[in-house]
Amino acid sequence: MTNKIKAELIAGKLTEYEQLSKIYDDVIKQARPRLTVEGQGKILLALADEDHLSQRELATRLGMSPQSTSEFVYKLVKYNLVTLTKSPNDRRINLVNLTSAGREEIESAAQEVPPFIRVLSDTELDQLSSLLTKITTAMYTDIDAANSTLGIKLHKLFSSRYLKQFKK
Amino acid sequence: MTNKIKAELIAGKLTEYEQLSKIYDDVIKQARPRLTVEGQGKILLALADEDHLSQRELATRLGMSPQSTSEFVYKLVKYNLVTLTKSPNDRRINLVNLTSAGREEIESAAQEVPPFIRVLSDTELDQLSSLLTKITTAMYTDIDAANSTLGIKLHKLFSSRYLKQFKK
DNA sequence: CAATTTATTCAGGTGCCCTTACTATATATT
DNA sequence: AATATATAGTAAGGGCACCTGAATAAATTG
Secondary structure, three states: OOOOHHHHHHHHHHHHHHHHHHHHHHHOOOOOOOHOOOOOHHHHHHEEEEOOHHHHHHHHOOOOOOOHHHHHHHHHHHHEEEEEEEEEOOOOEEEEEOOOOHHHHHHHHHOOOHHHHHHOOHHHHHHHHHHHHHHHHHHHHHHHHHHHHHHHHHHHHHHHHOOHHOOO | HHHHHHHHHHHHHHHHHHHHHHHHHHOOOOOOOOHHHHHHHHHHHHHHOOOEEEEEHHHHHOOOOOHHHHHHHHHHHHHHOOEEEEOOOOOOEEEEEHHHHHHHHHOOOOOOOOOOHHHHHHHHHHHHHHHHHHHHHHHHHHHHHHOOOHHHHHHHHHHEEEEEHOOO
């Protein structure tokens, strides 16, 4: 098998994994909607990293339009997961603040280990970890090359989220 | 590091990969919308596996509602990627058929290897391949346990798609 | 043949995201 | 100070992927 074919195979398998993962979440886990890393979940994620950000700043960090940010923030306000306060320095600015319920929502979303991971041995877990790290590092590099600010922000976001356990 | 922590770490990394992957597609590849494995793309995928299916059958294989299926099929008709023909045996049935343009769309979507894969050595590709296979196999098992028909259909779909290169 | 099942469509809704205005508020320029 | 311009956010409307509930039309079945 040539390397090119092999790479294509992996690309396919990665895609398969991603697609399956969505279905898996639907079928197996009863994933709570606000805890995905989209829309409202994205906002919570960014606030978990740093609270009291302006909507503008959230939009920038998350790489989405301020209008969408506004929409999701508004929804989170409705669910009492965040509050809005006007910045005292600049009254144009709406600071977005996590409520205790919001903080709880994030906490409870802490790493749930999907059942399928059980099939990997300790050694395999190590291998996978190192491979994933290589891949994501390369992805960050590419994203960074295309849009340096976004790349950095995302990296920060994800590491604060997914490496949390080491900080404890 | 205990095995539990390790598993959590991997779970996090997998999530990170999935999230990054979305962003990566947006930022790096200028992914053609109809070729994703959602909505219209899902329909094309199923038709690539087997042409001339009824909408009902498509809905079942893809695990989505017949109404959604109808919507996406209709869109594909608008784009001239599929046509509809009434079944001669049962005039309630609309058979969905790929047009040559539709077939072309699928062909051209053939495995594009994302640039980040370049960072893996040959050995690492092999490792990753075997790990992913273990994971997806476990996922199929779990999905199957929850909903056996869906699991089987999906497996068929994905293998015909991603293992295509071996058949050639 | 009437009753029921089946395949599809219609209507309407949710969530995520975008673009194009438009409104405050701040800051810079004259 | 007065005006111009930049900035934070809102409003309105649209697209895409789904979903549910209710209609319709064509089987199938008793």
